[in-house]
Amino acid sequence: MNAKQSVPSGPHQRNWGAATPPANRIGPSLEPDRNGGDGPAGTFDVAIARRVLRQIGSPPLELILPGGQSVTANGTPPQCRIVIRDRGIYWRLLLDPLYHFAEGYASGRIDVEGDLLTPLRVVNEYMSIPSADRPRWFRGRPRSRRNANTLSGSRENIHRHYDLGNAFYRLWLDERMLYTCAYYREPSMTLEQAQVAKMDHVCRKLQLQPGEQVIEAGCGWGGLALHMARQYGVHVRAYNISAEQVRYARELARQEGLDDRVEFVEDDWRNITGTCDAFVSVGMLEHVGIENYPALGETIHRVLAPNGRGLIHTIGRNYPLQLDRWIERKIFPGAAPPTLSEMMGIFEGQDFSVLDVENLRLHYAVTLMDWFNRYEQNVDAVREMFDENFVRTWRLYLASSIAAFEYGWLQLFQVVFAPGASNNNPWTRDYQYRDDDVPRGAVWERLRHERTR
Amino acid sequence: MNAKQSVPSGPHQRNWGAATPPANRIGPSLEPDRNGGDGPAGTFDVAIARRVLRQIGSPPLELILPGGQSVTANGTPPQCRIVIRDRGIYWRLLLDPLYHFAEGYASGRIDVEGDLLTPLRVVNEYMSIPSADRPRWFRGRPRSRRNANTLSGSRENIHRHYDLGNAFYRLWLDERMLYTCAYYREPSMTLEQAQVAKMDHVCRKLQLQPGEQVIEAGCGWGGLALHMARQYGVHVRAYNISAEQVRYARELARQEGLDDRVEFVEDDWRNITGTCDAFVSVGMLEHVGIENYPALGETIHRVLAPNGRGLIHTIGRNYPLQLDRWIERKIFPGAAPPTLSEMMGIFEGQDFSVLDVENLRLHYAVTLMDWFNRYEQNVDAVREMFDENFVRTWRLYLASSIAAFEYGWLQLFQVVFAPGASNNNPWTRDYQYRDDDVPRGAVWERLRHERTR
Numbered sequence: 001m002n003a004k005q006s007v008p009s010g011p012h013q014r015n016w017g018a019a020t021p022p023a024n025r026i027g028p029s030l031e032p033d034r035n036g037g038d039g040p041a042g043t044f045d046v047a048i049a050r051r052v053l054r055q056i057g058s059p060p061l062e063l064i065l066p067g068g069q070s071v072t073a074n075g076t077p078p079q080c081r082i083v084i085r086d087r088g089i090y091w092r093l094l095l096d097p098l099y100h101f102a103e104g105y106a107s108g109r110i111d112v113e114g115d116l117l118t119p120l121r122v123v124n125e126y127m128s129i130p131s132a133d134r135p136r137w138f139r140g141r142p143r144s145r146r147n148a149n150t151l152s153g154s155r156e157n158i159h160r161h162y163d164l165g166n167a168f169y170r171l172w173l174d175e176r177m178l179y180t181c182a183y184y185r186e187p188s189m190t191l192e193q194a195q196v197a198k199m200d201h202v203c204r205k206l207q208l209q210p211g212e213q214v215i216e217a218g219c220g221w222g223g224l225a226l227h228m229a230r231q232y233g234v235h236v237r238a239y240n241i242s243a244e245q246v247r248y249a250r251e252l253a254r255q256e257g258l259d260d261r262v263e264f265v266e267d268d269w270r271n272i273t274g275t276c277d278a279f280v281s282v283g284m285l286e287h288v289g290i291e292n293y294p295a296l297g298e299t300i301h302r303v304l305a306p307n308g309r310g311l312i313h314t315i316g317r318n319y320p321l322q323l324d325r326w327i328e329r330k331i332f333p334g335a336a337p338p339t340l341s342e343m344m345g346i347f348e349g350q351d352f353s354v355l356d357v358e359n360l361r362l363h364y365a366v367t368l369m370d371w372f373n374r375y376e377q378n379v380d381a382v383r384e385m386f387d388e389n390f391v392r393t394w395r396l397y398l399a400s401s402i403a404a405f406e407y408g409w410l411q412l413f414q415v416v417f418a419p420g421a422s423n424n425n426p427w428t429r430d431y432q433y434r435d436d437d438v439p440r441g442a443v444w445e446r447l448r449h450e451r452t453r
Numbered sequence: 454m455n456a457k458q459s460v461p462s463g464p465h466q467r468n469w470g471a472a473t474p475p476a477n478r479i480g481p482s483l484e485p486d487r488n489g490g491d492g493p494a495g496t497f498d499v500a501i502a503r504r505v506l507r508q509i510g511s512p513p514l515e516l517i518l519p520g521g522q523s524v525t526a527n528g529t530p531p532q533c534r535i536v537i538r539d540r541g542i543y544w545r546l547l548l549d550p551l552y553h554f555a556e557g558y559a560s561g562r563i564d565v566e567g568d569l570l571t572p573l574r575v576v577n578e579y580m581s582i583p584s585a586d587r588p589r590w591f592r593g594r595p596r597s598r599r600n601a602n603t604l605s606g607s608r609e610n611i612h613r614h615y616d617l618g619n620a621f622y623r624l625w626l627d628e629r630m631l632y633t634c635a636y637y638r639e640p641s642m643t644l645e646q647a648q649v650a651k652m653d654h655v656c657r658k659l660q661l662q663p664g665e666q667v668i669e670a671g672c673g674w675g676g677l678a679l680h681m682a683r684q685y686g687v688h689v690r691a692y693n694i695s696a697e698q699v700r701y702a703r704e705l706a707r708q709e710g711l712d713d714r715v716e717f718v719e720d721d722w723r724n725i726t727g728t729c730d731a732f733v734s735v736g737m738l739e740h741v742g743i744e745n746y747p748a749l750g751e752t753i754h755r756v757l758a759p760n761g762r763g764l765i766h767t768i769g770r771n772y773p774l775q776l777d778r779w780i781e782r783k784i785f786p787g788a789a790p791p792t793l794s795e796m797m798g799i800f801e802g803q804d805f806s807v808l809d810v811e812n813l814r815l816h817y818a819v820t821l822m823d824w825f826n827r828y829e830q831n832v833d834a835v836r837e838m839f840d841e842n843f844v845r846t847w848r849l850y851l852a853s854s855i856a857a858f859e860y861g862w863l864q865l866f867q868v869v870f871a872p873g874a875s876n877n878n879p880w881t882r883d884y885q886y887r888d889d890d891v892p893r894g895a896v897w898e899r900l901r902h903e904r905t906r
Contacts, residue, residue: 318806320801339801348772353814354793356810407874411807429811430886
């Protein structure tokens with residue numbers, strides 16, 4: 001669901017779809033609307049469907065058309081069946097198959113028989129990079145003016161996603177409400193354990209020492225800030241522009257008696273003040289906007305001590321590509337995952353030295369599997385909070401994100417950096433791995449099967 | 454010695470300086486030429502010297518002018534004394550202080566009292582990034598047409614450095630003739646041990662399995678290719694355009710009985726053919742030329758298996774900056790250390806996924822200290838092979854490189870990558886550190902003192 005390039009300009013859609021919930025919900029057996037039938041019109045419909053399949057790389061899918069016809073891509077036995085119930089959405093698939101599949105799925109006009117993840121995987125596997133995008137790394141990328149991350153634009157963009165209500169996120173995140181890639185240091189870890197391991201991995205990379213000052217940019221519900229203060233004895237000033245998250249985090253700090261060491265500031269990263277020994281940002285950069293990276297670099301340069309360390313953890317790309325149009329419109333307005341060369345816009349204007357980059361892509365696939373499974377377990381509670389369009393929108397977002405990380409459309413970069421003149425850095429990286437008794441090797445296949453049976 | 458931006462066009466200087474060796478060599482006591490004296494001309498000389506010092510950041514140096522006057526930068530007690538013996542070179546310092554210091558030192562018209570490293574360190578510490586270079590990362594960098602790395606240009610550039618004679622390099626490299634940054638996994642390691650540790654670090658990162666096919670681009674004297682075949686049981690095809698190095702490497706392979714598993718090909722990376730499970734290049738990228746990175750990415754894409762791995766090890770920069778003009782002219786024609794964003798030109802046009810970046814900058818400082826110390830121990834043997842200008846040129850190159858890595862003007866990047874669709878990658882990076890009992894922590898200061906008393 002990630003290969004779309006151009007983000008057409010258009011009005012915001014702030015509510016979660018105007019469509020009323022569909023009459024029938026997903027069930028084991030789906031009876032497509034038989035109107036339309038065969039004959040010349042039916043033959044034309046089939047030709048359209050074949051063309052749609054070719055547009056997305058001829059994946060092994062079976063489409064059941066509104067007229068009841070079954071269409072598959074040539075030469076590929078289908079792995080799953082997609083039922084298109086509505087002629088209106090069917091025609092729109094021609095214009096932008098992935099966007100209107102998502103819209104059709106969200107509104108119930110398109111359904112998937114059985115497992116939702118299978119067709120998403122198949123599409124992510126067969127889809128190729130649009131040729132227009134291919135060798136564009138050196139030319140930069142076109143920028144959307146919609147949902148731009150100005151001071152006020154960022155507030156609006158963040159509000160639309162992160163202020164959906166803490167109760168909603170509590171249904172499927174871990175108990176500490178970390179909404180970023182976990183680190184399954186041992187493959188058997190639960191989501192809770194892997195989120196703690198992620199925080200410890202970040203803290204080790206930052207080599208936090210008791211009494212040090214940390215600035216965190218984009219602190220979510222405060223999980224990492226509180227962990228750093230509690231487990232590593234540091235002082236933290238944590239910034240966030242989501243009002244709901246900041247309120248929640250402050251309350252947690254009070255309950256834990258950490259409010260003398262952790263300060264939550266409801267403000268933009270551009271307004272960060274003070275100085276710090278460590279600068280950390282986990283899962284904010286996606287929302288900063290690539291054009292603002294030099295300004296972020298200036299901000300970090302302004303606050304970070306000469307012997308300080310920094311870490312930025314972000315979703316990324318192997319090559320420049322806009323965020324999937326549907327995800328950008330319905331889930332993450334204004335978001336843009338950068339390539340590493342784009343990320344360097346933060347560092348290379350300031351004589352920061354990049355010390356260490358780690359790509360944890362498949363850890364995010366597993367994290368999303370854990371979120372998705374919890375979401376499905378608690379879907380009735382989601383349904384009590386939101387309409388069915390919302391329920392299906394978020395199911396599709398989580399499932400398609402699993403597939404995107406699994407098939408390499410998205411990456412997860414942790415970048416450790418320091419001022420260029422600092423020699424106060426670890427001699428080797430084994431400090432990140434000491435005192436552990438960790439099972440080794442490529443465990444991806446096992447995890448993949450365990451978590452997505 | 455690294456902050457120069459523009460490389461003026463001009464004829465090659467193939468021999469090591471036309472100047473005859475100076476009458477008197479470096480000794481513990483230096484008597485400057487007293488001609489010029491005081492008076493109006495002397496006062497003017499002093500003003501010039503002050504200006505030269507300001508141009509390079511007012512470092513704490515004492516300059517002894519050809520007229521015998523002593524000049525220091527205001528407010529900084531000097532840490533060492535530089536004696537300028539010749540009025541011609543003295544005037545040229547105004548035009549380009551670092552270039553003409555180097556030229557003057559090489560020809561003996563400038564001398565340093567005591568330790569050569571001290572003034573180089575002081576200059577590297579005080580020098581600031583030329584403001585014209587500062588925020589240029591987004592505009593790219595100007596490219597020199599001199600010493601361009603075309604097929605024939607590369608051959609010429611490589612010949613000028615690497616074909617100086619194997620006997621010369623044997624005087625100061627380790628026994629395996631590795632002419633790239635070592636990895637002092639344990640700080641107590643000798644150069645020999647650290648070069649083996651570097652090769653093992655590279656091989657671990659590549660996860661070499663017995664029977665696999667490896668392609669190496671730029672193999673030097675064959676040390677890594679032979680190590681991979683011997684210790685990891687792989688087949689290697691190794692490319693190099695230095696005729697002297699290839700001849701040496703082939704002879705080693707024959708002596709070791711590895712010539713059935715290691716093939717040395719005297720050809721350019723652009724002409725690499727075949728397929729491989731692992732692609733490795735250690736210390737070649739500096740000579741490729743940034744404009745050729747997309748072509749290098751295409752070459753790797755062409756030969757690397759879908760589940761393959763790759764590693765590129767190179768000197769780099771924190772921000773785009775031409776190689777020091779003197780080093781580019783006298784030592785490494787056509788060389789250019791890239792920033793990480795520039796390096797991404799290899800990967801981001803091909804859907805390669807960058808898995809891991811490690812910066813081993815200070816390991817290169819230590820490596821150079823070991824080389825420098827051996828060079829000085831064997832300087833009489835060098836003197837039998839080359840003239841005094843050569844002896845002093847290479848002494849200055851090694852010493853100034855120590856300072857450049859020590860003060861962050863140069864970096865050392867190891868980048869591990871894989872095809873974007875491959876999930877055949879390690880789950881965590883602890884595999885790089887297992888089975889080791891390695892002393893931890895920041896050991897830089899200790900090493901720095903141990904190796905450069």
